[in-house]
Amino acid sequence: MPAVAAATATAAATTTAVAAAVAPPAFAARATSVEGSPVREILALTQRPGIVSFAGGLPAPELFDTEGLRAAYDAAFALSARRALQYSTTEGAPELRAAVAARATARGLATGADDVVVTSGSQQALTLVTAALIEPGDVVLAENPTYLAALQCFGLAGARVVPVPCDEEGILPDALAELVARERPKLLYTIPTFQNPTGRTLPASRRAAVAEIAARLGLWLVEDDPYGDLRYEGRDVPWLAAHPGAEDRTALLGSFSKTMAPGLRLGWLRAPAALLRAAAVAKQAADLHTSTVDQLAAAHYLATVDLDAHIGTVRAAYRERRDALLGALGRTLPPGCAWNRPEGGMFVWARLPEDHDATALLRTAVAHGVAFVPGAPFHTGAPDPRTLRLSFTTHTPREIAEGVGRLGAALAEYGATPRGLSAGARP
Known part of the structure; x- marks a missing residue:
């Protein structure tokens, strides 16, 4: 059957051509030299229910003026x-x-x-x-x-x-x-x-x-x-x-x-x-x-719409949440921890005690149902591994208190485990 033979020959030739194809040119160097955002990766990690996440710099969705x-x-x-x-x-x-x-x-x-x-x-x-x-x-x-x-x-x-x-x-x-x-x-x-x-x-x-x-x-x-x-x-x-x-x-x-x-x-x-x-x-x-x-x-x-009036509502809510975070940190975190008091915005910057590592702590924190962003990726020079960013905008004061309590428990476990000690953390 000549037609079948011809089709078979064509298929074989095509397979040989595909097998011999040369790979396309490489990606631009800049596309492979710049890493993805660890913040986006942490956000994906914390989507499961029950996590109190201080990781993302996200506005509070319940404060959106949806009707307007x-x-x-x-x-x-x-x-x-x-x-x-x-x-x-x-x-x-x-x-x-x-x-x-x-x-x-x-x-x-x-x-x-x-x-x-x-x-x-x-x-x-x-x-x-x-x-x-x-x-x-x-x-x-x-x-x-x-x-x-x-x-x-x-x-x-x-x-x-x-x-x-x-x-x-x-x-x-x-x-x-x-x-x-x-x-x-x-x-x-x-x-x-x-x-x-x-x-x-x-x-x-x-x-x-x-x-x-x-x-x-x-x-x-x-x-x-x-x-x-x-x-x-x-x-x-x-x-x-x-x-x-x-x-x-x-x-x-x-x-x-x-x-x-x-x-x-x-x-x-x-x-x-x-x-x-x-x-x-x-x-x-x-x-x-x-x-x-x-x-x-x-x-x-x-x-x-009076956008400034809407911003005033958002400010009042975020001020309460900032104060809740600052208060909970003061009541909960162990000696050696430090943090600032921002006059506005969405973030508190914190530092763990000497020889602690925020990236290593994050694994323990997620297991306790709380997340944050380690500070190391934000540094343009040598990173400070003890630093972390805490966003206070997307949780209520009660949820913030619960989240900081979990963070305190995670810190206690981190300092008491061989993993924490291997990183130099003090019990």
Whole structure:
């Protein structure tokens, strides 16, 4: 049967060709040199019921204004469904850019709509600025420790990240000046207000010094401010971007994730015109534009709802939860542990006694039904294995007390077991 023979021969030839196929080219070096986020991995680990998780920096879902946001989406469709479902401009919906500019101006930083590009979360704003400014081998300065996803972003760009010495209040200006003179970095990345992961806030005097150093020595400033609206005590500190010397060199990143809802994936970038234009071109290559319907819903929400009143409700709840965490830590953790008292934000930064290791403790903690994020991955320099980040926003005060009690039990077990002793922990 010639047809069958021909088919068999063809199949055999195909099999031989497949067997002899050459593997596709390798991944880019940056794709294999940058590790995944351990925070995301820990979040996946703690999804089982019953875990009290201090791991994720997540807003409390019960505080979302679901009714207000639903009405805003209804209005976006009712006013112009065709526009809501259509492509949009890369820079963003004009009414949302204007609303962002008005809020920035109200906080003391004169801003026009043309000074703003809407992004798919402030994480994208950081990615766009990095794409516009950083080439492989460029030096980036960052606080030590700092936001883990920023380290990933700079790593993917091929930057060399150099840590800036910090104390309990943040960047040390004299040390920064020495680093800039020695390393000739392209930019400084900083979260000066309620920093992730430490919760600390850079004082106004140091912000002025950082701006002066940037202007005198030639440096871009990238100011990340996702938590600035979440202040529970003390006075607001002006943005770094508002200080003399920073006007022509600061990219300010903002977000609606902590005040509206993170699922909207809405953020914004305020920057000098040339950098804003370069970032818009990078955004065109990335996703053309941020979701039109989400932008229009957010613009309608800002026009019809008192967002500041909603933020006030969130602040009150988070202040109570912060205080519950601080109180429980004081009652529960053993001598040798230490932690700070952030004036706002979502995180408390803690340190275990000497010779303890937070990463090793995490395994014991999860077995006790509690989770946190070890501090080591956040460090830009040599990590401090004793550090850990505790987020207080997603649990009630009663749940927080229960979680800290479990953490105390885990610490006691860690210090009393051979595993703990092998890591140098004292019983």
